Every structure is written in structure tokens, then in C-alpha cells.
Amino acid sequence: MATIKDVAKIAGVSPSTVSRVIKDHKGISRETKKRVRKIMEEIGYTPNIAARNLVTNQSNTIGLILKSGVYEVNLNPFYSEVSLGVSDTCRDKGFSTLTTVEDNDMRLLEEVRELVNSRQVDGFILLYSKERDAIMDYLMTINFPFVVIGKDVMNSGDAIHVDNDNVQAAKEMTELLIDEGYEDIVMVVDNEVFAVSQDRIAGFEQAMAANGLSSKCKVVQCDKDESSIERMLVDLFDHTPPQALLTLDGVLNARIISRLYQMQIRIPEDVATATFSESPLTKFAAPPQTVVDIYPKELGKEASNEVIMLIKDDNRLKRNITVPTRIIERQSTKKEEDKG
Incomplete structure (x- = not known):
């Protein structure tokens, strides 16, 4: 040997x-x-990495924490794009990555504690942001390096946050729909816990109010399963059908347009559809979907750069970094007179 x-x-x-x-x-x-x-x-x-870790007290590994089910993570291109940005940057700087995925808060906290105590990671990137989060509280208590991809919900300045301006992004998307002539717009969400959901709802409601459409502003929630989505859509279209559906992310959007197809509801002739986070799910949908591109790979790159610098200098200034967004308008929101 x-x-x-x-x-x-x-x-x-x-x-x-x-x-x-x-x-x-x-x-x-x-x-x-x-x-x-x-x-x-x-x-x-x-x-001998294990032996070196004991000597240097460093693993040169960054942990990614995903608070979700494994199935949802595998399905959602957002996570793979963020992870790609993280791994590319970490590899260039001599770090590897380790991902932990769990939708149970207590089990996830135990996994994080084990990774810290066994010195398997030097820092973490949290791929979510929510109030009163036990993992964030634990990492701050022990002064362990971490960066959050998401909003500084407590506005405390105690951690580095990398995010989009989701309020503004939702406002701009809603404005686009209104400018296209849609007034009866429904926003469909499947999770209101995380800050990104709350901000996108807030931006939608603000844009509707600014255009005098508060009475037509509607937010509906459904579960991720097909039966819940079907019940929600049947209820919407059995009464006063909306002119447009704005969904929280590309995965929910894909499930909804699949169900609309089965219900023989045409896009955009019968209802327009739009969503957040560009991916093959939106680009190659039938029809291609109008979307807010949030640049998930850039979010991952920024977060990994920040956590590595934080590991090297624990006095580094805590700050919020905003990655810009852009709207990609496609066939799913274009009326007949706008085509061609």
C-alpha cells in the first residue's frame, strides 16, 4: 500500500x-x-481522511440540509440545480459536499448534531428558511458556520442569507398577467410554512391590490397528492373559472397542468398558467410555461462561497445577498391575438 x-x-x-x-x-x-x-x-x-480530520479538526466538507421528503427532492429540479452550484464551487475550493434530507424536524436535528459531533462537516448550507427553526437555533448556539438559502425571516442579521427578492418577483409576474388582460387570477400554493411561499403570496396580493383587483385576488392551498389537486381544480372551475393560475413552483405547476389536460381545460385558451423557477419542467411543458427564473445554480454558488469564507473567518460580516430574477414569457400566458 x-x-x-x-x-x-x-x-x-x-x-x-x-x-x-x-x-x-x-x-x-x-x-x-x-x-x-x-x-x-x-x-x-x-x-486517510478520517485521521487527517482528527489532526486538523477539519473535514473540508460542506453539509447541505434539505427539509423535505426524499421523493420531493428527487422530483424538484430546484434542489438539483442548487446542489450543482454548491458542488461546483466547493470542488474548485477543495471541499466536498454531504447532503442530508429529512421532512421530520426532530430527526433532521439529530442528524445535524451527529454530523457536527463527529466532525464530518465544517459548515452547513440550509436550503430553506422558516421562523423558529430548531436547526438554525442549534447552529447559532454552538457558533457553527452556516449559510441560509432563503430570507432572513427574523431580520436579525445573525446569519448570512442568500435569496431572491420573492416579493418583487411575484409582483412582476402578477403585473405581467394583468397587463396581458387577466384579472381573475388565482395563486395556488402547497406550503405556506416557508418564507419563500409567504413572500410570493405577499407579492401577488400587493400587485392585485395596486391594480384595484383585491376583490378578485384569491389564494388557494392544496396538498401535493393528485386527489387534492383534482378536488381543488374541480372546485375552482365548477364555480367561477379563473382566467389565470399562478403556482408556487414548477413541480406544483406540472401537476396542475397535467390535471387540467385530463379535465380538457386548454392552456392558455381556457386558463393561463405561470409559475416560479425555470427548469425542464417549465421549458418543455405542453405548452411551454411562463416562468420567473430564480437562478438556483447561482444561489448555490453564492451560498457555498459564503460558507467557505465563513469557515476560514468566523468574524466575517453577516449579510444578505440577493440574486436577481427574470421573467421568461412563453405560450402558457399568451392570448390568441399575441401569438404569431
Whole structure:
């Protein structure tokens, strides 16, 4: 079995230099790092990461915390795009990533505690934001580095937050629908707990009120299962059918347009549809969906940059970073006279 001394001898450097290469020490030149890593690969040397962690008290690993069910995470392109942004940035900076997914708050908290106590991670990225969150409270109590992808709901300035302006994004999307001539607009949500949901609802309601449409402003909630979505849509279209449906995210939107197809309700002829978070679910839908692009990969990149800098300097200024959004208008909201 190859050892660190074998690597050092072939490379013509000291074992301590090889050790610093493994740690991605900034004092080692790029050329030396490249040469030593190539030799490590050629002779099959694998660093004892566990032993190194005990010595350095660092794992060079960032933990991603997703408060959701595994099925929803696998289904939602938002999480994969954020994770891609995180992993790309972490890899460039010599860090790996570890993801923990759980929809039960207490079990998730126990997993986080275990990761901290076993020194498996140096910092966390929380892919959600909500009030009175036990995990955030725990990490702040022990002064453990973390960054939140989401809003600073407590407005405390105690943590670094990376987010979009979801209120403004929802206002702009609602304004677009109103400008297209839609007045009876219904916003459909499947979760009102997280800050992103509350902000998008607030932006929708503000835009409707600003245009004198408060009486036509309606927010309805449904569960994620197909039967709940069907009941909600049947109830809506059996009474006064809405002119447009604005959904909370692309996954809910996909489920709704699938059910509308089964109900023989045409988009956009019978009802317009629009949503948040660009992905293949929206781009390749039938018809393609008007969407607010929230740039999830950029959210991941910004968050990972911030948490790595926080690990290196725990006195780093806590701040809120806003990633811009844009609206992509497609066939799902265009009236017949607007086409062609």
C-alpha cells in the first residue's frame, strides 16, 4: 500500500509538502499541487481522511440540509440545480459536499448534531428558511458556520442569507398577467410554512391590490397528492373559472397542468398558467410555461462561497445577498391575438 513517504520520494518533496497539498494549502504552488496529485493518482495513494480530520479538526466538507421528503427532492429540479452550484464551487475550493434530507424536524436535528459531533462537516448550507427553526437555533448556539438559502425571516442579521427578492418577483409576474388582460387570477400554493411561499403570496396580493383587483385576488392551498389537486381544480372551475393560475413552483405547476389536460381545460385558451423557477419542467411543458427564473445554480454558488469564507473567518460580516430574477414569457400566458 502506497504511503505519503512514497509520494514525497517520487515527487522530490518532503512528506510535509505532500500533506499540505492534500490540505490544499495556499502556500503550495499550483504546479507542485498538480504534480503531487498526479503522482498520488498514479501510485494509488489515498489520504486517510478520517485521521487527517482528527489532526486538523477539519473535514473540508460542506453539509447541505434539505427539509423535505426524499421523493420531493428527487422530483424538484430546484434542489438539483442548487446542489450543482454548491458542488461546483466547493470542488474548485477543495471541499466536498454531504447532503442530508429529512421532512421530520426532530430527526433532521439529530442528524445535524451527529454530523457536527463527529466532525464530518465544517459548515452547513440550509436550503430553506422558516421562523423558529430548531436547526438554525442549534447552529447559532454552538457558533457553527452556516449559510441560509432563503430570507432572513427574523431580520436579525445573525446569519448570512442568500435569496431572491420573492416579493418583487411575484409582483412582476402578477403585473405581467394583468397587463396581458387577466384579472381573475388565482395563486395556488402547497406550503405556506416557508418564507419563500409567504413572500410570493405577499407579492401577488400587493400587485392585485395596486391594480384595484383585491376583490378578485384569491389564494388557494392544496396538498401535493393528485386527489387534492383534482378536488381543488374541480372546485375552482365548477364555480367561477379563473382566467389565470399562478403556482408556487414548477413541480406544483406540472401537476396542475397535467390535471387540467385530463379535465380538457386548454392552456392558455381556457386558463393561463405561470409559475416560479425555470427548469425542464417549465421549458418543455405542453405548452411551454411562463416562468420567473430564480437562478438556483447561482444561489448555490453564492451560498457555498459564503460558507467557505465563513469557515476560514468566523468574524466575517453577516449579510444578505440577493440574486436577481427574470421573467421568461412563453405560450402558457399568451392570448390568441399575441401569438404569431
